[in-house]
Amino acid sequence: MAQAKAQFGYRRHPDQDRAGADVAEHPVVIVGAGPVGLSLAIDLAQRGQKVVLLDDADRIGEGSRAICFSKRSLEFWDRLGIGQRMVDKGVVWSVGRIFHGHSQLYQFNLLPEPGHRRPAFINLQQFHAEAYLVDRVEELPAVDLRWRNKAVALESRNDAVALTVSTPDGAYKIHAGYVIACDGARSSLRQMVGADFSGQVFEDQFLIADVKMTAEFPTERWFWFDPPFHAGRSALLHKQPDDIWRIDLQLNRYADPAIEKQPENVRPRITRMLGHDKFDFEWISLYKFQCRRMDRFVHGRVIFAGDAAHQVSPFGARGANSGLEDAENLAWKLDRVLRKQSPVSLLESYHIERSAAADENIRESTRSTDFMAPNSHQEARLRKAVLSLAKETEFGKRMVNGGRLSVPSIYETPLSTADEDAWRGGPRPGASMLDAPISGGAGRHTFLTEAFIDQGARFTLLAFGNGAAVEDAPQGIGTIRIGGEGGLVDAEGLAVKRYDAEPGSAYLLRPDGYVAARFRHPTRERLDAALARASGLN
Amino acid sequence: MPLSTSSNFAKPDDAFRAIVEAHRGLTEEQSADFDATLVLILANHIGDIEVLQEAITLAKRRTLDASQQQQQQQQQ
Numbered sequence: 001m002a003q004a005k006a007q008f009g010y011r012r013h014p015d016q017d018r019a020g021a022d023v024a025e026h027p028v029v030i031v032g033a034g035p036v037g038l039s040l041a042i043d044l045a046q047r048g049q050k051v052v053l054l055d056d057a058d059r060i061g062e063g064s065r066a067i068c069f070s071k072r073s074l075e076f077w078d079r080l081g082i083g084q085r086m087v088d089k090g091v092v093w094s095v096g097r098i099f100h101g102h103s104q105l106y107q108f109n110l111l112p113e114p115g116h117r118r119p120a121f122i123n124l125q126q127f128h129a130e131a132y133l134v135d136r137v138e139e140l141p142a143v144d145l146r147w148r149n150k151a152v153a154l155e156s157r158n159d160a161v162a163l164t165v166s167t168p169d170g171a172y173k174i175h176a177g178y179v180i181a182c183d184g185a186r187s188s189l190r191q192m193v194g195a196d197f198s199g200q201v202f203e204d205q206f207l208i209a210d211v212k213m214t215a216e217f218p219t220e221r222w223f224w225f226d227p228p229f230h231a232g233r234s235a236l237l238h239k240q241p242d243d244i245w246r247i248d249l250q251l252n253r254y255a256d257p258a259i260e261k262q263p264e265n266v267r268p269r270i271t272r273m274l275g276h277d278k279f280d281f282e283w284i285s286l287y288k289f290q291c292r293r294m295d296r297f298v299h300g301r302v303i304f305a306g307d308a309a310h311q312v313s314p315f316g317a318r319g320a321n322s323g324l325e326d327a328e329n330l331a332w333k334l335d336r337v338l339r340k341q342s343p344v345s346l347l348e349s350y351h352i353e354r355s356a357a358a359d360e361n362i363r364e365s366t367r368s369t370d371f372m373a374p375n376s377h378q379e380a381r382l383r384k385a386v387l388s389l390a391k392e393t394e395f396g397k398r399m400v401n402g403g404r405l406s407v408p409s410i411y412e413t414p415l416s417t418a419d420e421d422a423w424r425g426g427p428r429p430g431a432s433m434l435d436a437p438i439s440g441g442a443g444r445h446t447f448l449t450e451a452f453i454d455q456g457a458r459f460t461l462l463a464f465g466n467g468a469a470v471e472d473a474p475q476g477i478g479t480i481r482i483g484g485e486g487g488l489v490d491a492e493g494l495a496v497k498r499y500d501a502e503p504g505s506a507y508l509l510r511p512d513g514y515v516a517a518r519f520r521h522p523t524r525e526r527l528d529a530a531l532a533r534a535s536g537l538n
Numbered sequence: 539m540p541l542s543t544s545s546n547f548a549k550p551d552d553a554f555r556a557i558v559e560a561h562r563g564l565t566e567e568q569s570a571d572f573d574a575t576l577v578l579i580l581a582n583h584i585g586d587i588e589v590l591q592e593a594i595t596l597a598k599r600r601t602l603d604a605s606q607q608q609q610q611q612q613q614q
Contacts, residue, residue, distance in 0.1 A: 378574075385574040395582040 006131050007059045010148040016172040026052045027338055029163060029176035031151045031189055035066070035126065036306035036323035037182030038133035042080045043331035045142035046457075049338060052174070053143055054165060056150035056183075060134070063283040064125040064210050067240055068317035071111065072408045072432060073324045074118040075449050075513065079457050082136050083118070086129060090122030091239050096221035098402045102228055105390045106397040107220075110405060115494045116435045117447035121405070123219075123240045126320065154179065154192040154302065161301045178334060179302045182323070187308035193299045199292020200366065202313065203253040204373040207286050209266050210244050213279035217245075223402035225372075225387060229272040234372045234402070237273075244282050247273065248314075250372060257286040289313045291366050293358040297326075297351040305330060310358035312365040315372065315403035322361050325408065326354050332457075332511035336535065346536030349415050357409035364404045371401035408432040415510070417517035417530040426500035426507075426518070433462075433513045436495035438488040448495060449513070451480045451488065458511050459531060463522075464496060465503030472524045474531055477508075510534055541592035 015024040028044060030037045033055035041051045069077075069086065077083040094111040097104055110120035137143045152171065153164035160175040181189035190197055217239065224235040236248035247270060251260060259265060261284050271277040293310035297303060306323030330350050336342035374380040389396030408431070416429035427434055435449045452460055455478025463470045466484035473479050481487035482495050483503070490496055499507060508517045508530050517530035532538050547553045557576075561569045581590050 378570075381570060381574045382578070385571065385578050389575060389578060393579075393582075396578070399578070 006127075006134065008134070008147045010058055010168055011146075012167075012169055013144075013146060015174055016167065016169060019173065023162075023173045023175055025160065025175045025177075026050065027177040028052070028180065028334065029054065029161075029174065029178070030180045030182055031055075032181065032183035032187075032306075032308070033130075033134070033145060033147075034061070034182060034184060034306065034323075035129055035133065035320050036327050037180070038130065038137060039076065039080060039324055040180060040182060040305065040327035040331055041143045041145070042082075042133065042136055042140060043076075043327060044335060045137075045140040046080065047331065047335040049142065049335055051143050052176070053137070053145045054149040054151055055145070055147055058147040060127045060130045062127070063285060064127070064240060064244065064246065066126040066129075066317075066320035067123045067238065067246055068121050068321075068405070069124055069129065069324075070317060070321045070406045071116070071118045071120055072406075073321050074122065075435070076324055076328045078118070078449065079453050080133075080136060082132050085132050086124055087118065087122055089128055089132075089241055090124035091219050091241055092119040092122050093219045093221065093239075094120035095218075096223065096402075096405075098397075098400055099222065099224040099227065100387050100390070100400075101226055103391075105225075105387070105400055115437045115492065117449050118435070121317065123238060123246070125240055125242075125244070128241065151179075151183075151189060151192075154189060156193075156300050156302065177301065177338065180330070180334075181302060181304045181308045182306050182327075183308050185307040185311050187304070189302065190294065190304065190308055193302055195294050195296070195299065195304075197292055197294055199290055199311070199362070201290045202288060202369055202373070204369075205251045205253060205255050205257065205260075205286055205288050206314075207249045207251050207260060207266065207269070207284070209247045209249070209270055209284050210240070210282040211247060211270060211279040212243055212282050213245060213274070214243055215245065215274075225400075225402070227273075230269070235273065245279075249273075251286070255286075261286045287314075289369075291362045291369075293355065293362060297355055298347055303330065303334075303347065303350070305354075309354070310361070312358075312361045313369045314365075315368040316361070316365045316405050317403075318361040318365055318406045321406040322354075322357060325357065326350075328512045329354055333536075342536045349413055349536060353409075353411040353413050353415075356412065360409050361406070368401050368403045411514065415516060415534045415536065417508075417526075417533055419518065421518075421520040423518070424500050426498065427515045429515050429517055431515050433507075433509055433515060434498045436490070436498050437492060438482060438490055438495055440488055446488075448480070452478075452509065452513055455480060457513070459516070459534065460509045461506055461522075461527070462499070462509055463506040464499070464501035465505075470506075474524070474528055477531065508534065539586065539589060541589050541596065543596070 018024050029052045030041050031054050033053050041053045044051050074083050077086055095109050097107040137145050150166045151163050152166045155162040161179045163174050164171055181187055183189055219239050222237040227235050233250040238246040263281050291312055297309045305326035312318045333346045333350055337344055374383050386399045390400050411430035413430055435447050439445050458478050460478035461473050462480045464482045470479045470481050482490050504521050506519050506522045507515055510516045516534035
């Protein structure tokens with residue numbers, strides 16, 4: 001099977017020659033150079049932190065694996081300097097169609113309005129995304145990426161974590177201020193801290209076949225219940241770059257994985273679906289899945305992110321995307337704690353916000369899975385009723401669940417300042433910022449998300465009109481002014497509309513682009529209080 | 539708005555009869571399908587998750603009570 005595989009060399013590091021009292025000390029060690037670990041390393045490095053990134057392999061993983069990256073993930077990657085590269089390579093999409101048998105039940109558009117820098121989703125093989133992330137890491141001297149370095153033992157102390165790392169040259173030790181475990185669903189660090197990882201196991205099996213072919217299907221997500229080519233079960237078709245198509249077929253729970261994944265057994269299934277056999281296999285995988293999360297994402301100085309901390313079913317693109325949201329959420333908080341700008345307790349808000357997001361993702365993906373694979377006769381009967389109602393009612397269509405796709409969570413968090421003013425719309429505290437087109441003084445067209453990046457992805461005041469807020473903004477925070485004299489121009493009025501803004505309105509954005517507070521008429525006192533709260537200082 | 543359990547139909551017998559008659563001529567399987575479909579239609583019409591939850595609680599309590607009574611009678 002032809003597939004891009006980036007190979008990286010193991011290099012001996014001087015740390016390996018140090019032992020005893022001379023053991024190397026690092027503020028942050030990230031374990032696992034997947035999308036989450038790499039993105040976190042880049043974010044921390046861009047914030048001025050030095051990061052050691054360990055990975056037990058010496059190449060990027062096989063298979064397409066995660067393929068759907070959300071708007072929110074792209075906005076994060078924009079901040080890391082690689083969003084455009086991902087979008088240029090990826091397949092942009094926003095429309096999904098749901099079929100039942102021969103006929104279409106309905107279609108949905110995940111981003112029906114213009115005026116956003118990034119699309120609802122791109123499809124991109126995980127190995128492409130990882131390769132671009134590694135390229136970016138290699139531009140950053142602050143990230144020390146060590147391949148074939150496997151964390152094999154961990155000892156938590158008051159002031160540091162002692163890690164034992166095994167390499168082709170034998171084991172060595174390092175001390176880390178913080179260890180961030182991004183080592184995936186089978187996380188060995190999770191076992192080392194003795195954390196439980198239980199949840200719901202799903203017995204149904206799904207077959208993934210990525211096939212290479214030239215086809216004229218539109219770049220949409222197509223999902224079938226009970227299609228004529230795969231009776232009684234569900235199927236998914238989705239386009240990736242390089243003329244690769246993701247096909248996902250539900251199998252029964254008794255299927256024998258060793259037999260089912262044989263290409264000669266997969267080929268007739270795909271041929272029935274496509275109506276021809278002019279395709280080559282790129283990757284075949286058979287999987288079952290679990291929905292589960294750790295009770296605590298923060299274990300003292302060991303912090304868990306991505307699949308290591310939580311696992312969901314793949315329907316909804318909530319795996320990699322939620323892991324990236326973890327990274328984005330953690331990076332600025334860890335940076336502030338390391339700089340002693342915020343107390344260590346700020347890290348607790350990472351657990352609060354991201355474990356609630358994990359619960360939401362588990363709930364959504366469990367519902368999708370249960371709809372696709374009903375657990376009892378009566379569940380199957382209710383699903384049948386929904387599918388039949390969907391043929392002629394709007395509410396029936398909306399109840400059909402072929403996967404609810406990842407959107408950013410809204411955090412109920414101690415970092416938010418509750419609204420005191422009246423708002424009819426706009427992102428509320430705890431929600432992520434919304435994009436809108438704006439233009440700069442020289443007529444340069446840009447987007448709010450870009451303006452936020454230009455401010456350095458730090459606490460930023462987004463102010464509308466000629467308000468006193470910007471002139472009197474607290475020290476050290478960025479400012480974006482829309483409208484008024486010298487402000488950015490909101491020619492289409494979309495920024496004002498999306499933020500329900502009036503002259504004088506202002507939003508305080510966190511360094512991860514979430515809304516911390518908003519005011520109709522901010523005063524310095526209220527801004528200071530909101531900023532302190534969002535920094536974990538009270 | 540809480541779940542209404544006072545009598546809402548001017549002629550409750552007509553409502554009961556309408557549902558009974560809808561089942562006439564259906565197989566057991568079709569009857570069960572019909573009930574599921576009707577439940578979803580009515581749930582959407584109510585359009586209030588709290589009222590729906592109350593209705594579910596009431597229906598479940600009556601179902602479990604009834605099956606318990608039946609068991610006790612069989613034991614006597």
